[in-house]
Amino acid sequence: MLHPNVIGDWQEYDEDFTGLRVRVHSFEKGDVPRRGRDDEAKGLTYFSFQVTVENRAEEYFDLRLYRNEVQIRAGKDGHSAFLDVYGSVWIEDFRLYPLRRASATIYAAALASHLKTLDIQIAMRVDHEDTDPYVWLGSDGVPESTGRTAAKKTSGKGIADEVSKFLEQGGADA
Template structure:
C-alpha cells in the first residue's frame, strides 16, 4: 500500500535522480507578504516550504512552479487556492552538490478543512518530470475534528488511531476478560 509522506519527511528519488531528495515542511497559518488575493476572500492562508537537496557529486537543474503543486484540504480533499502572486517558486535553478533550494508557497482554504492538508509535488529535473509524491499534515485548529466514521471521543480517524482502538477493544473483550 502506498502511504504518503508526513509533512517534514524527506523523500528520496531513485534511478536517474538518485541522490536528490525533496520534502514539504513548515506548514503553518500565515498571511502572505504582498497582501491577500481577492480570490481568497473569506479563506485562511497557510504557508509551507518545498526544499530540494542534492546529495550527489553532479548538479541538477530544478524547476517547480504552480502547475507542479496540488494542495488539498479536509476529509474530502477539496482543492485549496494556491496564491502564485505571493509564492516564491524555483524556476530553473541549478542545485550544486551538497546544496539545497527552497520554494516558499502560500495557499488559502476554508479554515475548517485545515486539520488535514495534502500537498502533492512533481518536480522537473533537467527538463525531465519526476515521480509525484504526496505529503500529509495539518494545522492545529484547537478543536478536535471528527471525520466520517470516527468516534467523537478523540480516537481520530487515522489508520494508526483505528489500529490502536481495535487492539484496545480486543484486549478488553478478549479471552479471559470479564467485559
C-alpha cells in the same frame, strides 16, 4: 509507497535522480504573503509551507518547481485549495549543485475547517523531465515529522501510521 510522507519527511528520488531528495515542511496556519491577501482568497484561511530540495549527488541538477508542479487538497473530501501563485516564492530553472539546497515558500488558502486534513503533492521538473509525484500529509494540529528520515515503506508504528489514525478519527476537533 505504502504511506504518504508526513509534513517534515524527506523523500529520496530513485533511478535518474539518485542523490536528490525533497521535503515539505514548516506548515504555518494564518501566514499571509508579504504582498497581502489575494482577492480570490476572500473568506479563506491562509497557510504556508516550504519545499526544500537537497542535492547529495556528485553532479548538478536543473530544477523547476512552479504552480503546475504543486497540488494541494484540503478537507476529508479533498477539495482543491487556493494556491497563491503571485505571493509564493518558486524555484525556477535553478541549477542545484552538489551539497546544496534550494527552497520555495508556497502560500495557499482554504476554508478553516478544511485545514484539519491537507494533502500536498509535489511533482517537480528535474533536468527538464517530470518526476514522479510524491504526497505529504499534515494539518493544523498534527505534529510535523522531525525530517530525519524518509517515511517508512513498510507497515509499523511510525509517524505516518499515527497521522493516518489521527485523520481516520476525524482530526483534532472535526
